[in-house]
Amino acid sequence: MHLAELNLAHLRAPIDSAELAEFVALLEPINALADAAPGFVWRMKESETDPTATVVHDYGDHLLVNFSVWESLESLWNYVYRSPHLEVLRRRREWFLRMAEPYMVMWWIPEGHIPSLAEGMARLEHLKAEGPSPAAFTYKDSYDSSEAANLPAAAEARK
Amino acid sequence: MSTDDLDALALLNDPVRRSLYEAVAAGGGDVGRGEAAEAAGVSRTLAGHHLDKLVEAGLLESGFRPQEKKGPGSGRPAKVYRRARGERTVSLPPRDYVTLASVLAGVVETLGAEERAEEMARGAGERVGGRHAGEPVERVLRERGYEPYEEGGLLRLRNCPFHVLADEQPLLVCSMNLALCQGLLRGLGGDPARARLDPRPGECCVVLSKTNED
Numbered sequence: 001m002h003l004a005e006l007n008l009a010h011l012r013a014p015i016d017s018a019e020l021a022e023f024v025a026l027l028e029p030i031n032a033l034a035d036a037a038p039g040f041v042w043r044m045k046e047s048e049t050d051p052t053a054t055v056v057h058d059y060g061d062h063l064l065v066n067f068s069v070w071e072s073l074e075s076l077w078n079y080v081y082r083s084p085h086l087e088v089l090r091r092r093r094e095w096f097l098r099m100a101e102p103y104m105v106m107w108w109i110p111e112g113h114i115p116s117l118a119e120g121m122a123r124l125e126h127l128k129a130e131g132p133s134p135a136a137f138t139y140k141d142s143y144d145s146s147e148a149a150n151l152p153a154a155a156e157a158r159k
Numbered sequence: 160m161s162t163d164d165l166d167a168l169a170l171l172n173d174p175v176r177r178s179l180y181e182a183v184a185a186g187g188g189d190v191g192r193g194e195a196a197e198a199a200g201v202s203r204t205l206a207g208h209h210l211d212k213l214v215e216a217g218l219l220e221s222g223f224r225p226q227e228k229k230g231p232g233s234g235r236p237a238k239v240y241r242r243a244r245g246e247r248t249v250s251l252p253p254r255d256y257v258t259l260a261s262v263l264a265g266v267v268e269t270l271g272a273e274e275r276a277e278e279m280a281r282g283a284g285e286r287v288g289g290r291h292a293g294e295p296v297e298r299v300l301r302e303r304g305y306e307p308y309e310e311g312g313l314l315r316l317r318n319c320p321f322h323v324l325a326d327e328q329p330l331l332v333c334s335m336n337l338a339l340c341q342g343l344l345r346g347l348g349g350d351p352a353r354a355r356l357d358p359r360p361g362e363c364c365v366v367l368s369k370t371n372e373d
Contacts, residue, residue, distance in 0.1 A: 078360045080329075081329040081330070081333070081358065081364075082358045082359055082360045082361075082364070083358060083359070084357075084358075086329070086330070086333060086356055086358045086364065087356050089330055090330065090334055090356070098271050140327065
């Protein structure tokens, strides 16, 4: 099983504005870091040639979409929080508004399957409506890839 | 606190076991029986006996490192030890600050008060540094559980003293930890900019650059 992760960021200003220029300049190195990270499988790209092109979608111009697939929860976690990506994340308030509702969701997919953005959005809605479950979860309440494991994996790991 | 935790920690009261445990922890990864024995100044047989006791108690984990030479005559894979990932806490009388800290971290996030939290951490670090003014930062960090070591001209920190919370709220806790370390440097009379984030798996996310005097 592979792990799909979708997260949304609410841009403070249009992506081509001066306010976002520093962020846009970071897209290339940070995306390169993700692509080379252990356990990285796939991410949604708008362009194969322009690394600064952000994903175009129908969910509102202010929403920045990050959508990727990873071999494990640990590999994604290590990329997000245990790489230079953490420093970019620390600066998020310079570029993004605070989100009052859940803005990231993860779920397990069969290896080789590439989920659609519509599926990702549906998983996020599911998380908002039902709370975390094996179908849609967060780091704080994460679930193992094995169907049998219905207990949050995080609680076990923390013991 | 569980009886298991107390029993496990009591094992470390033996000086040989204690130095073997420290040798494995300081290795930062897989440490062979021979290396641990040498560091502790005991025979390989005695080291093996005590290392296995530490594994039994869950303080260390063991595994096998394949021999570099392949094929017949290369011998069995070498048994190696590393520090167990779980942590042991003993508090008498029992206290549970982690649960409270976790709730408070959740409150900071809910309020969007991360910047305030970092400021407070910087102040707390400064006060600690002030109490140790003139002492080398490496020693102050070691006393606070960071396990500093040198690598590539940097002072890296092998252990995250806030691991449980950093797992749960990495962004908040790592940012506060950085602020704490920067405050500590200032309090010690040093340059706070020596501390920056350079996270990698399995360690504290803060590194310190070396000063010119070092």
